[in-house]
Amino acid sequence: MKHLNKTLQTLLLCLLVVATTPAQQQTKVRIDLRETKLKNGLRVVTVEDHHAPVVSLVLIYNVGGANERKGRGEFAHLFEHLMFQGTRNIEPGEFNKLVGQTGGIVNATVNDDRTVYFEVVPADQLELPLFLESDRLRGLSITQQRLDIGRKAVQEERRMRILNQPYGRSGEVMTELLYDNFAYKHGGMESMEGLDAASLEDIQDFFKTYYAPNNAVLALVGDFKTVEALAKIRKYFEDIPRQPEPSPIDFTEAEQKAERRKTIEDALAPLPQVRIAFKAVPGNTPDFYALQILSAVLQDGQSSRLYQKLVKEKELVNGVGGGIGEKRGPAAFSITTTLRQGKKVETVEAAIYEEFERLKREPITNLEIEKAKNSINGAFINNLERSLIRAITVAQYAIFYDDPNLINTRLDKTNSVTREDVRRVANKYLKPTNRTVVVTVPKAATDKTAK
């Protein structure tokens, strides 16, 4: 107990200290996090922060689109909804209602690599999200009717986000073309059918395998006392039985030997759009950090090379967006841009490729690398302002890289990238043979613009 108190004191003393060295503009993040593992394998990360009466709870499960199998697409996403469809204790819709009544925020998000559930509540309501999250990890009450509602919500979300938006399908088409391994390749239409085919038994099976304490990380950040909070976490979670470890995912992609290209028509799109992607590396690798800098130089902010060239100088496009994704398997480095009226796809592509060649040929300038590092530093630190973001960040780093403390060391990795590193990764990844291009053209105008 004495020992615990001492830990607590230390925690209170240095909550969040960020040291800066003005000369280089480089910034250090120091967030005092504490790690605990429960008997059932649930990994717990806590960070005290008393500056506002708020606590953020994050449960992140080691399951995402990459865990889905053929014919069972969009299961991970379906669960993001089913987890709100009730348990033995909680009626459908009641989860949201209980948190909502405290003025709190509740939501979930899923991608290829993980599923995140979170609540932000006034500090005096800490018990509620702990109860609710442990309750649904213990078991869901999935009936055919609840499954149907969850399925409809997923399909409606897809209609809203993808099918009813211009260029909505383009991202999915890119994913399908870019990857060979099913883990990251699948999405889109396949998923809608997978959802319709889902039986109650499939659902129970998926839940049991992946929604297990030993397949999750809990992060708690905010206004609480660590010792007390840990006791509560133990009370709610520790007796939930562990499950056999799910088998690991094989992310291996065969080397791409030639450019891949597809042109699709889109009835809602008014102008052609070009997406260019290169298969690259998982997150938190040396090449990942170098590609982040490369991307900043190329396409972040109004002083970036592509903005100046394509938007300001040549007036070919309205804006340029993209970057290196952060994934556990090979992420893509991508660029997306929508053409202005009357401009040609090949002109835009040529202008972009010219900038790639320049990156391969000559190192970026000192000003450019400093600018890129400072932008990345500034954005990272600003983003940590909310306790929720800190909780998601440490939990995600724990589950992706087995290193929640990466929140403190990440900027060092960014700041150690050299100009030569940037040139090296440009040559390594931005090769025409490693390139995948999806061009979206307005449906009526296909004949005029597709070429």
Next chain:
Amino acid sequence: MNLQTKIRAKCKAFYALALVALLLSAHPIAAQKVVPPVSKETLKVTLPKAKEATLKNGLRVVVLEGYDQLPTFTMQMVILSGGLSDPPDSRGLASFTASLLREGTRTRTSLEIAEQVESLGATLSANSDLSSFTTTVTSSGLAQNLGRVLDILTDVVREPVFPADELEKHKTRTVSQLQLQRTNPNFLAGERFSRVIYGDQHPAGFVSSPVDSLKKTTSADLKKFHSEHYLPSNAILTVVGQVTLKEILPKIERELGDWKRGDAPKTETRAVPNQSAPKIYLIDRPGSVQTVLQLGNLGITRTDPDYFALLVMDKVVGTSPTSRLFRNLREDKGYTYGAYSNFGGSKFRGTWAANSEVRTAVTEGAMKEFMFELKRIRDERVAPDELDNAKHALVGSFALSLERPQTLLQNIITQKLYDLPADYWDTYPQKVAEITAADVQRVAQKYVDLSHLQIVAVGDAAQIRDVLAKYGTVEAYDSEGKLIKATDSK
């Protein structure tokens, strides 16, 4: 009696905890339901106070000291003129002026400004809506760079030159962006709804600059707007972060002390037009797989005494996933990914509206449920527990919003802009708590005004026109905003 009612009937703070612990430890599969541990106490909140100063030229300075635990800052120059000051034949002039601030000053080119801001890892943006009475220039970054960022912000606010070539580039870029926006069904719904409520004589009837007034705008127009409105006595500079007024004031004096004073023309608030009979405005978007629905009418000004009653009513009806619309249209019917309502008020009356995106085939069902909920909030008093929950949630989310220093600063700015009482935010929880079920019903009957209800639908006209016609007269438009004559549509 559902579980909710049980909780509310019985639950005192942490009453349920013992029960939960007992059930979980002893009988995890007991037949009896576990009651969730909800604290019914109202969280006590103390708000930090800002420090203020006024320069000799009239510039007001507001600093919220050290509230941010990160070594960062957010700085905002609020110019007390915006789209409401646009001449009627130059809609978008204030917005245009703001957009061009970053595109060149006497001493910096557009590229230099971008390079310097980005080199400091900072952000800098300027904005004014067509219906706003302010223009904001906002910057954020690391506290150690505050002085250097202030220098750039001052430069773009005081010395913009609106270069002709940048002006032309901005025009073509904006026209092209507008073309893209027209493909977004929500943009089309918002545009039509604003026009229906405010007409074409009020600034709020426009959500984007008309292309013709954009095209004819010259550098001289922007310079004129800038010189008339960007004045120290017509501005407030606000800073929040790891900074003190004592530290920053001398720097502000140095950068802005010699900014010449002058009198800006008063912003005139045009009266909103009389509201017309209910009608349905259908924007045809062939191939649309969803229908975007927006139903509503005129609301209140920001300072209206009905503000808190409407705030609570809006919460009950549709602000969040716990509100009626979401529970009905999404959770119960599965029509949509979400259904909400919202309201806003400025110096002129804002709107109250409900909205959703539903799949085309259930447009009729969704209309039925919307009308049901709109009538219900008018006809029936909200039950005591539903009211309590809504109020409790409003106060809780107010407490949560204090996590962000920018929100605190925004609250202070709002209090100043609308001359609200000095203790306005301190007494916010109390004002919410005072609202009764009778207040809610009274404002529902007043502002959910079915005799003037305007409905906008964006979707595939061929599939939804007849469905909508059951709810009133339908007027159809294309995605460019042009009226489709009845004879054309068949």
